[in-house]
Amino acid sequence: MSGFVISRRGVLTAAGFGLLGIGAAGCTPTTHPDASASGRTAGEGAMGRRLGAEWESHALTVMSWPTAAIWGEDLPYVRDDIATIAATIAGYEPVVLLASPGDEEDAAYEAGDDVEVVTVPVDDLWARDTVPVFVEGPDGLEGVDLNFNGWGGKQLHDDDSGVAAAFLREFGIPRVVASLVAEGGSLETDGLGTLLVTESSIVNGNRNPGRSRDELEAELMQLLGMRKVIWFDGVVGEDITDAHIDSLVRFVAPGVVLLDVPGPGAPDDVWARSSAQARSVLDGATDATERAIEVIELPQPDFAKIRGEGDDFLASYVNFYIANGAVFLPEFGDRSADRRARDILQEQFPDRDIVPIAIDTVASGGGGIHCATHDLPGEPEE
Template identity: 40%
Template sequence: MHRPAEWDRHDEIIMAWPSIENDAYADKGGSRDLADATRDISAIAEAVAEFEQVTLLVTPDRLQEAKKRFKHDAEEILIQPVHDYHKLDLWMRDMAPTFVFDGCHLDGVDYNFNGWGNKFPVNASESLASQVCDNMNLTRVSTWLVTEGGSLETDGEGTLLITDSSIINENRNPGKSQQQIEEELRRTLGITKIIWLRGVKGGDITDGHVDGLARFIAPGKVVISRPNTLDDRKFSKVFKDAHFILSNATDARGRRLEVVEMVEADLYSLGLDRRTLKDIESENEDYPSLSYVNWLLVNGGVIFPQFGDKKADAAALSIIRDLYKDRRVKTVRLDQLPFLGGGIHCSTQEVPA
C-alpha cells in the first residue's frame, strides 16, 4: 500500500452537504447553523472547483436545493445523490475512505468511523466509506483499526504524523497497544516511520486530530499551529510538546525536520458577541478551531482559511504564500465550521490521480 502526499495530483475532491435530519445541527442552532455550515461548505466547494473536480454528496432532502445552488457550476461540481444516509454530515476527511494505491490500483481504506469515539454518533455515516468505495468501483481495504482521516498526515515518502490521543484511545481501539496500532497503520498506509505527537484526550470532539496541529509542507518540512496565546496551559503544552518532538525528529529518509510556526487567529478579534464569548470561556461551548494549518492542497493551488482576525489572517496568508510560491492561494472565509470543530481540510477528502 502507498498513501500519496496531498501535494500529488488529484482526480477529484469529495465533499458533502449536511442533511436536514442531522442531529448535530438540531442540537445547536437548528436551521440557522445548518444554513451557515452549508454556506461555508459551498464556498469551499466553489473555491476547489477553480482547480479541480468536486463530487458533492447530497441527501434527497436537499437535492433540489443543491442543484439550484450550483446550477452555474454543474461541470465543476458534480452533485451525487446519497440514499439511505439520512443523517449525512459534512466531515468527509473522517467519514469517506482514505485512498491508497496498491501497486497501480487505487483502493479505499475504511477506518470504521465511529463518531470520534462515540462522542457524536452519526449512524448513517458509519458505513459511508464502504458505500463510496462501491460507488467508485474501488476495492475496500478492511481493518480492525478505528481512526479518521484527520488523524493521518503523510509526506508520501513513508512518514506519518499522528497524535496518540486520537488513536491510542479506549473510545476507538480498546485494549490495543501502540505496537499493534503501528503495525496496522504500516499495513494500510504503507508508511515506514511514525512520529507520535501528544494530543489531548477530550480536548475537542476529535481528541486532537493532527490536521489542526501540524502539516507537511514538503518532505522534511512541517508547519505547526501555534496558539494565539500561550496562557491556556492545555493547548500551549500540546504546541510546546509537538514543537519539541518535531524539531528533534527525522523522517523516513533520515532528514531532520524543518519546523515553521503559524499563529492561530485570536478569538477576541473575531467580533463575537459577549454571550458567545462567555459561553466559550465557561466551556459551555467548545473553543472554535482557529488553526490555519487546516488548509487543503489542490491541483496547482491551496485552499486557505480566513477567520476574520485581520492581523492573524494576513500574517498566516503571507506565510503560506511564501511557502507555496508555485501555487495559487485561494482564501475562504469560515464563519461556522470552526464552531463545529473543524475546517477546510476536515470537510474534504482528495482522490489521488
C-alpha cells in the first residue's frame, strides 16, 4: 500500500486481506487498478450485482478518525468514543481506521494495538456515508461511490467527498461511480433484493435535483442489484442526514425488521410521526420474495434518564452494527431501556454477543455506532 499504515497484526497486505465475494457461494474479486482509479459509470455492467446483508461475513470494519475542523473543543471526547468503538469491534473482526495525514499516530495510540490505521484524508467520523458501498459484481467485489456531498451541502466535505475513491485506490478494489448522490446510511437491505429507503434522504433537491422517485428507484435497483424498493417518507431538514433509514428501520433477518419507536414521555413530533408512517408502510409491505414483513418495535430510552444532551442527540437503538460474532448496540444510560434493547437484539441474534457501548459524544453529533462503521464483505484472515 502506498499510504502510511500502522500494522501490528498484519491484517493488511499489499496483496489483499481475505476479501471474498458476498454470500455463501463466494467469489474471489479481481483487481482492476485503472477502474479503481477512474471509475466506471453505473450503467456499464451494472447487472448481476448484489448488495449483501450486514449479518453476512465481514473481512473487516472500516472507520474514520474525526478532525478538529469539525468537532472543535469536543474533539477529545468524540475521539474517545471512536477509539472505544474501534477497539471493541476489533475483538471480533479486523478494524481499519482511516486518519488524515498528521493524525495517524494519535489515532493509533488511542485506538490501541488491535486497530490498523491507514492514511486517507477525512473530515469527519461518519464512515457509513463516506466509504463506498461494497457489492458483489460480475467479476467479484466492487465499491460503489455514491458521490458524497456533505448530506446536501450541510457540512464541510472537501476530504470526505474523496474518501470512497481514495479507499478503493488504496485497497485495489474496482470503483463504480453512481449517477446519483446518496449515502450508505440511507440504504438498508436483507441481502435478497429488498431495499429500504427514506424518500427525504434521496429524493431531495440537495442531492438529486430534478430527479423523480421512480427514476432514482430504477437507478438504485440496477446499481445495487435490487428487485424491490420500499419507500418511507422520512423527515426533511430536521437533521443533517434528512432522516437516514439506519436510525428508523433495520433488517435483522429476511422478512424481519426492527422499528425505532418513541420512548416514554416522547412528544408527538416529526420523529414520532415518521415512525408511525413507517409502521403503516411496513404493515402492508412484502419483501422481494413476496414474504410479509414482521415488525418488532425497538423503543427509544426515556430522554429524562439518558446521559447525553443536545438538540441533535440520536437516541435510537436501531443504529446498531452487526459484525462477525457480535452486535454492537448504543447504550444511553436509561437502564431499563438499555436492558430491553439488549434483550430484543439477543432474541434476534441468539448466536452473537450483544455488546453495549456508551457513545454519548457521537450521539450528541446526531449519529450512532452504525453511522460510524462500514462493513467490507468477505472472510477475515486468520
